[in-house]
Structure formats: C-alpha cells, structure tokens
Amino acid sequence: MSQTASEPLLAVEGLRVHFPIMRGVVLKRQAATVRAVDGISFSLNAGETLGLVGESGCGKSTTGLAVLRMLSVTEGSIRFEGHDITALDKSAMRPIRRRMQMVYQDPFGSLNPRMKVADIIGEPLVVHGLAEDRAAYRERVAELLRLVGLNAEMGGRYPHEFSGGQRQRIGIARALAVSPALVICDEPVSALDVSIQAQVVNLFQDVQARLGLAYLFIAHDLAVVRHISDRIAVMYLGKIVEVAPRQELYRRPQHPYTRALLAAVPIPNPRVEAGRAHQVLAGEVPSPINPPPGCRFHTRCPLATAACRVEEPVLRELSTGHHVACHLAG
Ligand code: SF4
Numbered sequence: 001m002s003q004t005a006s007e008p009l010l011a012v013e014g015l016r017v018h019f020p021i022m023r024g025v026v027l028k029r030q031a032a033t034v035r036a037v038d039g040i041s042f043s044l045n046a047g048e049t050l051g052l053v054g055e056s057g058c059g060k061s062t063t064g065l066a067v068l069r070m071l072s073v074t075e076g077s078i079r080f081e082g083h084d085i086t087a088l089d090k091s092a093m094r095p096i097r098r099r100m101q102m103v104y105q106d107p108f109g110s111l112n113p114r115m116k117v118a119d120i121i122g123e124p125l126v127v128h129g130l131a132e133d134r135a136a137y138r139e140r141v142a143e144l145l146r147l148v149g150l151n152a153e154m155g156g157r158y159p160h161e162f163s164g165g166q167r168q169r170i171g172i173a174r175a176l177a178v179s180p181a182l183v184i185c186d187e188p189v190s191a192l193d194v195s196i197q198a199q200v201v202n203l204f205q206d207v208q209a210r211l212g213l214a215y216l217f218i219a220h221d222l223a224v225v226r227h228i229s230d231r232i233a234v235m236y237l238g239k240i241v242e243v244a245p246r247q248e249l250y251r252r253p254q255h256p257y258t259r260a261l262l263a264a265v266p267i268p269n270p271r272v273e274a275g276r277a278h279q280v281l282a283g284e285v286p287s288p289i290n291p292p293p294g295c296r297f298h299t300r301c302p303l304a305t306a307a308c309r310v311e312e313p314v315l316r317e318l319s320t321g322h323h324v325a326c327h328l329a330g
Pocket of ligand 1: 298303308
C-alpha cells in the first residue's frame with residue numbers, strides 16, 4: 001500500500017531496539033539485554049525537520065539506524081512512504097533505501113580516501129542504476145557538487161584535499177545523489193569547528209528549501225538543532241521524554257531534563273553568559289542494561305518524588321503538539 005495524503009512520511013510506533021549481551025565461550029548464553037531504544041513513537045512529515053536530542057547513549061543514533069533498517073527492530077513498527085518496512089529483508093529494502101539516506105558525523109570516516117570525490121558522489125547513482133550514460137552521470141555529479149556549494153572541477157580531487165566542512169558537503173552531496181525524501185543526519189556538524197557548523201546547518205536548510213526533503217536531525221545538544229528543527233524530541237535512556245514544536249520547546253520546556261539541557265546551551269553574549277547560573281546535571285546516565293524503575297530520570301532529577309521512583313510517567317499532551325513524560329509537568 002502506498003502513502004495516503006494524510007499519512008506522515010515516516011511513522012514510528014512503539015519502537016524497541018534491544019541488544020543481547022552474550023557470555024560463555026563454548027555454550028553461549030544471553031547474560032543481559034541492552035535496552036538501547038525502549039518504546040518510542042514519533043512521526044515526520046514530508047519537508048519537515050525533527051530534531052532528536054539527548055546525551056550520548058540515549059538511543060538517538062540507534063533510532064536512526066533502526067529507521068534505515070540497518071539494525072533489527074525488537075518490537076514496534078516503522079512505516080515509510082506508506083510501506084511497513086519493519087521486517088523487510090535487505091533486498092526488499094533496496095528500492096526503499098534509495099528514498100532514505102544518511103549523513104554521518106565523521107565525513108572523513110564515511111568517505112573512501114582512495115576514491116576521487118566525483119566517484120564518491122556518483123557511486124550511489126551506479127548502485128541504483130540512476131545514470132543513463134557516462135555524460136548523464138558526469139552532469140549529475142557536477143550538479144550535486146554545485147548544489148552543496150563546491151565547484152564541479154573539485155570532483156577530480158581526493159577527500160584529504162578538502163577541509164572538514166567541505167568533506168561534510170561531499171557527504172551531503174553523496175546522500176542527495178539518489179533524490180531521497182528523508183535524510184537522517186547523525187550529529188552531522190558535531191565534529192566541525194563552531195565557525196563552520198553554522199555554514200553547514202545553513203546548507204542543510206538551503207537544500208531542504210530547494211528539494212523539499214525531510215530531516216531526522218540527531219544531535220547531543222539543543223544549540224545545534226535550534227535553527228533547523230520544526231519540532232524537537234528529547235530522548236533520555238531509550239525513551240522520548242518531551243516533544244514539542246521548536247519555539248514552544250525553547251520557550252516553555254516542561255521536562256526537568258529538557259530544562260537542564262537548555263541550561264547547558266551557552267548564550268552568545270559573553271556578559272550575560274558570565275553572569276548565568278548553570279544548572280549542571282548531577283550524576284551519570286544510568287546503564288541501559290538496567291534502567292531505573294519508575295521515571296528513568298529520577299536518579300538525576302532535582303524534583304523527584306517517591307512516586308517517581310515506582311511509577312513510570314507516560315507522554316501526555318499538555319498543549320497542541322507538546323507532549324511530556326513527567327508526573328509534575330503542567
Ligand atoms: Fe523528575 Fe519525577 Fe518528572 Fe521524572 S517524573 S522528570 S523524576 S519529577
């Protein structure tokens with residue numbers, strides 16, 4: 001069945017991604033389970049950007065890989081462009097993978113250093129049989145280089161001849177080669193200098209305005225996703241704890257974890273920043289092998305009550321599109 005007009009581009013329902021930890025040399029047995037993603041639901045419309053934010057280990061990158069079906073889904077469902085892709089095998093996923101691409105954090109690690117940039121960008125065209133002949137291939141590669149702000153002549157060079165920001169542009173061009181509807185951006189600017197980050201975020205926005213793509217934009221802090229996201233979902237230890245339209249989330253954060261993440265975002269004015277009391281999150285993120293009972297955030301939450309230690313809060317809608325999983329919210 002294909003996507004209906006009212007159906008989102010991507011719909012994730014009750015997604016769980018668990019990894020078994022095996023012990024034993026001869027007789028392997030499952031000793032524990034890592035609950036990397038533990039029951040999350042969200043949707044993404046065509047042309048929309050959803051920021052997915054949380055500390056390292058919260059399950060955001062695992063979510064991205066599961067959506068791309070590069071990881072097996074333990075439970076739940078993933079629908080993309082009207083197709084249930086939850087259990088598709090590699091060959092059934094192949095035509096669908098063309099419509100969903102990934103941009104990685106480390107542009108150098110994801111580019112083959114021995115390939116010329118034109119071949120790196122053009123490779124997906126060959127894999128998916130999208131260039132009619134050599135001339136069409138060359139023209140498409142040149143067009144993609146120009147789209148990401150590079151000269152067509154730069155295609156003859158190797159990745160090491162480019163700066164970090166330029167290499168991320170090459171990674172973006174490669175992702176765009178097959179005309180995806182969704183690009184999963186996994187911390188795409190966090191390895192770049194702060195001065196370059198804004199340029200690359202602007203590029204993502206320009207490309208979206210031209211091509212109407214949707215982005216699932218994964219980041220570990222709320223500063224990076226601020227300008228690019230339409231909506232933002234905050235993840236903690238495998239769960240979404242708050243999701244809201246961007247302005248609403250920054251103006252009226254409801255979950256204590258979101259507030260702590262926002263407090264950690266530096267203010268660009270040095271005088272204001274110097275006089276600011278930072279609310280630092282106490283303690284470490286607990287292990288996803290043995291998450292705390294009740295609210296998973298209770299071990300670090302300054303507002304935790306006795307009920308928080310036993311009762312798990314569910315996501316409740318407090319205002320249009322603003323959902324929070326906290327007993328005290330609202
Ligand atoms: Fe804190 Fe309790 Fe809310 Fe969890 S449910 S965030 S522990 S106040």
